[in-house]
Amino acid sequence: MADTTDVFKVSILGKDSIHCGFHLIPYIAQTVLTTLPSSTYILITDTNIAKLHLAAFEEVFEAALQGASGHGSPKPRFLTLVIPPGETSKSREGKANIEDFLLQHRCTRDSVVLALGGGVIGDLVGFVAATFMRGVKFCQIPTTLLAMVDSSVGGKTAIDTPHGKNLIGAFWQPEYIFIDAAFLETLPPREFSNGMAEVVKTAAIWNEEEFISLESHSAEIFAAIQTPSKNHAGRSKATRSQAQELLLSVIVGSISVKAHIVTIDERETGLRNLVNFGHSIGHAIEAVLTPTILHGECVSIGMILEAEISRQMGILSQVGVGRLTRCLKGYNLPVSVSDPRISNLPAARSLTVDKLLDIMRIDKKNSGPAKKIVILSSIGATYEPKATVVADSIIAKTLAEAARVIPGVPTKNPVVMSTPGSKSISNRALVLAALGQGTCKLRNLLHSDDTQVMMAALNELKGANFAWEDGGETLVVTGGQGSLSVPPKGKEIYLGNAGTAARFLATVCTLVQKSPNDTADVTVITGNARMKQRPIGPLVTALRANGSGIDFLEGEGCLPLAIAPDGLKGGQIQLAASVSSQYVSSILLCAPYASEPITLELIGGQVISQPYIDMTIAMMKTFGIEATRRTDPATGKLLDIYDIPKGVYTNPPIYNIESDASSATYPLAIAAITGTSCTIDNIGTASLQGDAKFAKEVLEKMGCKVTQTETETTVQGPPIGQLKAIEEVDMEIMTDAFLTATAVAAVASGKTRILGIANQRVKECNRIRAMIDQLAKFGVDTVELDDGLEVIGKPIAELKRGVSVHCYDDHRVAMAFSVLSTVIENTIIEEKRCVEKTWPNWWDDLENKIGIKVEGVDLASLHATGSASGVQQHDSAASVFLIGMRGTGKTFVGELAASALGWTFIDADQYLETKLRIGVRELVHQKGWVAFREAELQILKELVAEKSQSHIISLGGGIVETPAAREVLKEYAANKGPIVHVARPIDEIVKYLNAESARPAYEEPIIDVFRRREPWFTECSSHDFINPVGDLTSGSLSSAQAAANRNEIARFFKHLTRVRPNLTHNVEPDRRSYFLCLTYPDVRQAFPYIEELTEGVDALELRVDLLKSEKDYETIGDTIPSISYVAEQVAHLRRVTGLPIVFTVRTKSQGGAFPDKAEKEALTLLNAGLRLGVEYLDVEISLPEKGIRELVSKKGTSQIVASWHDWSGGMKWNAPGVKEKYDIASRVGDIVKIVGKAETLQDNFALYDFAASVGKLPGAKPLIAINMGGAGQMSRILNTTLTPVSHPLLPNKAAPGQLSFKQIQHALHLLGLLPAKKFYLFGTPIGHSMSPTLHNTGFKLLGLPHNYELLETKDVGEEIKVAISEPEFGGASVTIPFKLDVIPLLDRLTDAAEKIGAVNTVIPKTVTNADGGIGKVLVGDNTDWLGIRASITQRLSASDIQRQQGSAGLVIGAGGTARAAIYALKSLGVGTVYVYNRTKRKAEELVEQAFGGDKTLKVVDDLEGLARETGGTLNIIVSTVPASATTTASSPSPSSSNDRTAVAAGVALPKSLFDYRDGPAVVVDMAYKPEETPLLRLAKESGSSNWAGVPGVEVLLEQGYVQFELWTGRKCPKEQVGTTVLTRYRAQE
């Protein structure tokens, strides 16, 4: 070898087998070949690495082996195998592939395997080596940092299974581990950071010195891998750069610790567990986020959480947590799950506390309600020499995103404490010391986001050196005397939402000087989204005017800024200082370093926060530079002009940072509000901070006793509940404390007006609004003022409990409300982590130092359980209130709804009139509108309280006018029951109202009233019912339209009240369900073919994203349909079909047409869908979580289809990502939908396996799993739940590869999944029966392979017995004369068949026997009564039948069909059913036997007299006797002329039967032939158009449709079947 190779060897398990260096490939070849002689060397790597490094290996190995040949023995072989990269290779299949390769190449026991790659290759190849030929030698050549410092060291090898990671493996030590750090130069930076997590971890548990090096050298370490080393630089020590040395020392340091631990504890008993620091929680997070988030990234978050647990236990100081956080951030690692890289992932929604604890429970190391966690005691040391047992409750509290404060008296009373270092002073001190000369030890520095950001930035600018002492309690700053440099190109200084840092650094960056080595020509400072809105304009204007080159890169006046390195010119500077004093401080702090002395003049009106300016000047003085404020020589008054001399700060050796006075306000306020005492021992009258005056100026005036010395403040609160409001307080000098004051004022008696805080509108959030909005949740009223607010205090007892406070990511909002929550039970502070900005361990201190208990609250699982039980899970009998404009048809709809539900209807106006004995008009006239509204409110309250069950209550249109009534309604809708807003187009309302006069007239145009009330109606209701276009109350609707309308009202109200949810029964195990996708821009285009289109399907999908109203037809590009258009579409659709609607807003990225960015609009439409009562709502899980949660909480009876569509073809059903999607979807959905794309047929098998495996999980939800594309059609055939189908009549398919319902049935049949069944008609004579035509037509239309035939027999004998016991028996119709005889052959009867005592339908049902076997039972049913009932309800509404004056029906005959007819009439609620039979005794027997002498049944013997007896109320007649047995007085029956005896025996039908004229009436003749029987003819001839005649054939059809559905589970395509049957029937006549 030409150049020497310097390797550093680390010993493990007694051998020097770890060799570290740079550019080691030749060294590796030489070492392996000489020390591990073999006939075959196999190098295994992945494609990524092969591309970069394989050639180099091949070259040196081939060359070396060439040289080795010629020694007699055959030349050893060098084989290479390249496998796909990524975790999926680490599987059983992956292992088998490698083994097959080795076997194929006849590798033997002496083979040496080389694993070149990351942890995946190392683990996999190591495991192969461990078992191949009972174990062969192998070497690790790690190429990722993670593999170098972690996975390659220790001998653990493993593969993954679908049950989890690393579950199968072995301990197998490699012969060598070659650590070639040069590989890191090609490693993606994210992978490098991934490995750094393990490096930081090792240092954190073991070696503080190492940690210090890591925390201060992140930039150099990154630089070492980012600058490629040329000519093998680094191979020898002589050629190694300083950066390379550093990198290697970091790696070696980390490996050495791991090697050491492994050596003393090889099989992981106690000590070795220490390397699990961060892994207990990290692994649980990883289990949820893999593969998107890398191991090290999860461990990084895990380390912080585990460190916080340690802090919560009082073991680790906040300094330790802060340093760890800063260090990990320095390597670009996420430190919390709210990091946008994580929180933006859909999977992040699964990161609930319960889920994480659950996963940790599975870990073999844990048992019972506690977990083993490595507890740090300080950086570099652990609490125990092993993992510590920690209770779940402690872990849960740390993991929770929200906090609940348990009210009570502080147990540490009297409290004495100090608060964290002041943020303002910390930031100033950092800048001063960094710019100063010499070393300064900063004590009590705040470890917070702000200071971390500031230090990181100063580091980046190479402005100073930072080091920690005293375990991090002291920061040692070595000042750079103002020398600063431009960060490398592409490196922006990121400041998060740290306002102070941003303002100070803006000027600091102008001090930066150009240098020839710069790669960038500007310094860029930027921040998060909120920071990018916060103002910095005036400062930039002033600096620009002074000659600095500063550009706004995005919004004018805000970050990000690009600052040119030109130095600060100095001289005269004018600055507008009315927005922020930080601008002033920023210039003051940097002023001494300008080229000329600066005179700073503050302009633009009132200077804000003078105390902070004074603080800056005071601190500058401590650092040796005296700025002076000018005074007006004439008046002696201070001017807003400052003179700052040139100079360099002199760092004092030690600087003690004062505690934060704003923070001190919280414990002091807690003392005030809880009537206890609190002393803050390092803030007093001498403080530099304005907020130090809070105790005196605010709390004392509210009734506390305050004692303050120069350095201490003590507050003693009055007894609880006795705080007094302060009439007016100007808080300009302590603006940050206003939130605390506001919280206290909420429970002080009287009004507190707080002024001088206008600037708080532009802080972390608009704090004034924030306080107003959050206080409102407690029921506390406030008034917003120009520069402050007024709080109207309330007694503690009157504040609302159970409030969840939103904190706007603002620490002060969170802490202020935690003060209030010490006296208000059950307050939840959301986003508890936002306190990190200034008091990261606030919650711990609240508990440990003040003595107020704090619990963790898992908002996610709070919502999850909330949704499981359903926020709107009201009782199914809960009354429904109707609201809406007058004239929308509330009464009409309400009455129909009540009768459909069998409930009582109340008109609230009538109720009021009866109650108060005065008409509404008169009431208004006499007492005025106000009195009327008050009376109306009282009535509303009464109805809510007293008629809470089984009522439909229609309210007056103006009920929403008063806020109090709106509150009552909202509360009802939220917790008790549905409130339906009945809506109708305004022009129709106007037309209708102009014709009406019962109500007092409006005093303003209707349209204005409408506009005002519309939003209130929506706000106060849970649902919208759209009344159809057209005037309902007039007779202008056709009877079919009216019937459709009635059906829809019944469907809507039964669904939403849960009386009968309109969900498809086919979404059940062992059933198949389908929905048709409507792809029209206007669904009405489908109506002419709606019956054909919906053949066989269980639901209709309304693709809202494809809807386009007429006005949008011409629009090119994205359109979003309006809510009113969508509502109209739903209303139209509802009038033509009762099928459930699947309401879908499919986004473009998921294969639809809805714009991806329009998430808000999508959620609004989905919400509208729920309000319209759609049965299924498709919710894409990629929508914002909060929105999804809201939908779930409002879904009521409807179901959520949680969906995920991957169109890329990249999603593989056997990859972990799919399960991740499934888990999220099954948390929010009642049904899960996952759609991928098939490239090959095999992809469908993978899908099938996936569906089968998740289907076995406990509580598995129904799954729609589909592959798109032609290759995926198989999956559409096999899918069972709600398979989307197309139809040949549709304009286009909703998705590629979609099949029609019929096609799928064919395919299922061919696959053997839908066997052909045989159906029969039993009876005699049946030769002319229409049943075969009916059913066979239906089967054919639906593509079902079944057949229906006649089985005519003399009696119920052998033939029938054989037929019903065949395996392919599908069902039978039974007709005369076997309706009773067949009963003994059946296993059981339905209730109806039992009651009627006759069977006309036999249904075979599959049942699971007690022993688990599958059996078949035969069920006897009776559909005759349903046929009769349907033919009546199609013509009469429930209110037509159940009239108040009493209602009557007549049944003629006393046989089996008569029983069905009576049963049908009774089920409709007919008041009295008269029964007539020629032989009266038979009728009496029937009533007695079948109906137990039911008193509402009356046997009559005189039809003529019936009309008189019923007083003309009879409006339903059903005849069940043969037509030949009837005769009419006017015209003799045709049969009578042929058969005289029949005439004598016939039933004489009088005309008076049809006397009823008051509404619709029906006469049904069950006689099948002729079509027009004497009875029907008589009805027609009676001259009464209100009577509708129903011929027997229609009843036959109706009952046949029911049979069809009972047998096949599918609706019969009535229209086509009916036409076919009738044509045939008429041809026969």
Ligand SMILES: NC(=O)c1ccc[n+]([C@@H]2O[C@H](COP(=O)([O-])OP(=O)(O)OC[C@H]3O[C@@H](n4cnc5c(N)ncnc54)[C@H](O)[C@@H]3O)[C@@H](O)[C@H]2O)c1
């Ligand atoms: N055995 C153990 O003790 C142990 C410890 C920790 C982790 N692990 C295992 O390690 C695996 C993760 O290892 P990993 O993080 O190294 O992932 P990895 O092996 O998947 O490598 C990460 C990616 O970087 C690519 N890559 C690797 N080296 C490269 C280089 N030099 N230049 C360019 N690209 C390169 C790879 O092709 C891959 O795409 C997991 O399976 C984990 O279970 C094992």
Ligand SMILES: [Zn+2]
């Ligand atoms: Zn690890």
